[in-house]
Amino acid sequence: MTDRYPGYDVLAKRWTQSWNDKTRAVIDARLAAPREPRFFTAAEWLTLGAVCDRIVPQPADRPPVPLPVYVDLKLREGLADGYRYAAMPPQDEAWRRGLAALDEEAVTAHGDAFHDLSPACQDSLLSAMQRGELVGEAWGAMPCAMFFAHRVIPDITHAYYAHPAAWNEIGFGGPASPRGYVRMALDRRDPWEAAEAKRGKEARARRENDRVG
Numbered sequence: 001m002t003d004r005y006p007g008y009d010v011l012a013k014r015w016t017q018s019w020n021d022k023t024r025a026v027i028d029a030r031l032a033a034p035r036e037p038r039f040f041t042a043a044e045w046l047t048l049g050a051v052c053d054r055i056v057p058q059p060a061d062r063p064p065v066p067l068p069v070y071v072d073l074k075l076r077e078g079l080a081d082g083y084r085y086a087a088m089p090p091q092d093e094a095w096r097r098g099l100a101a102l103d104e105e106a107v108t109a110h111g112d113a114f115h116d117l118s119p120a121c122q123d124s125l126l127s128a129m130q131r132g133e134l135v136g137e138a139w140g141a142m143p144c145a146m147f148f149a150h151r152v153i154p155d156i157t158h159a160y161y162a163h164p165a166a167w168n169e170i171g172f173g174g175p176a177s178p179r180g181y182v183r184m185a186l187d188r189r190d191p192w193e194a195a196e197a198k199r200g201k202e203a204r205a206r207r208e209n210d211r212v213g
Contacts, residue, residue, distance in 0.1 A: 005171040008194040010164050018179045018192055027174065030162065033069050039076040039092070040068075040099075043113075047099045048072075050115035054122050055156045062165060070159035071095070081154075088146055091155075098147040101138035102129070108136065126152075171196060 011027075013019050019027075037045040045068060052067035073079075075092050088094055102125065106114040110121050117125075128134050129152075132145035139147075160166050167174060171194035183190050 004196050005168065005194040006197050008168055008171060010167045010172065010174050010194075013174060013192075016192075018173060019175070020178045023175045023177055027164065030070075031164070033066070033073050035066060035069055037068070037072050039072045040095075043103075044096065044099045045072075046115040047103055047113065048095075050117075050122060051099075051102070051126070051152065052156050052159075054119065054126055055152065056160050065160050065163040065165050067156055067159045070162060071155050074155065074159070085146060085150060087141070087143055088150060089142060091151065094142060094147060094151050095155075097138065097140060097142055098144075098151060101134065101136055101142075101144065104136045104138040105134050 014024060040048060048068045048071060052071070056065075056067060058064040075095060078092075080091060084090065089097065103113050105125055105128075106112060106117055106121075109125065110117055114122060114125065125134070126148070129144045129148045132143060134144040161170075164174070166172075173193055179192065181190055181193075189195070
């Protein structure tokens with residue numbers, strides 16, 4: 001089953017009591033984020049896009065979540081995590097160094113920039129990064145495994161799950177303001193939450209999701 005929440009569209013909550021003016025404004029701004037890089041260079045943007053495509057492959061039946069846009073926005077606006085590992089430089093420097101190092105590794109190993117490699121070669125380099133096996137000079141003192149674990153994975157996956165398309169996939173209703181949630185026990189849901197389809201009962205879930213607000 002590919003559609004766990006048939007008929008559900010979180011944006012249909014826009015004018016219901018589930019969302020208030022602040023929620024609408026935040027989501028509108030997120031959806032309207034400029035699609036061109038404001039922090040990254042053109043070369044870095046190509047490498048970042050290729051990394052995002054391998055870390056979070058997206059379905060072909062809907063427009064993709066613009067992951068590079070949200071990573072770029074995070075860095076341009078200085079939306080830091082509130083902490084930093086001692087072995088890691090600040091997030092903006094970490095991303096610039098990491099992308100440059102990944103391109104250097106790609107050229108050394110395969111003769112092309114990372115974004116020009118086949119998916120299999122890209123995955124091989126990312127797996128080597130995860131294992132801490134990339135040692136090119138461009139990494140400097142930044143451990144490649146820490147860059148993978150503490151920048152690549154969280155920044156890209158957080159970007160994905162900040163978008164309404166991802167919320168539809170997991171049945172999330174968006175920010176819990178102002179309505180909140182009441183039925184907090186396991187396997188319970190409020191009437192305004194999406195209904196997950198059980199095998200053979202997809203039509204019932206679709207009818208319920210048509211009423212979600």
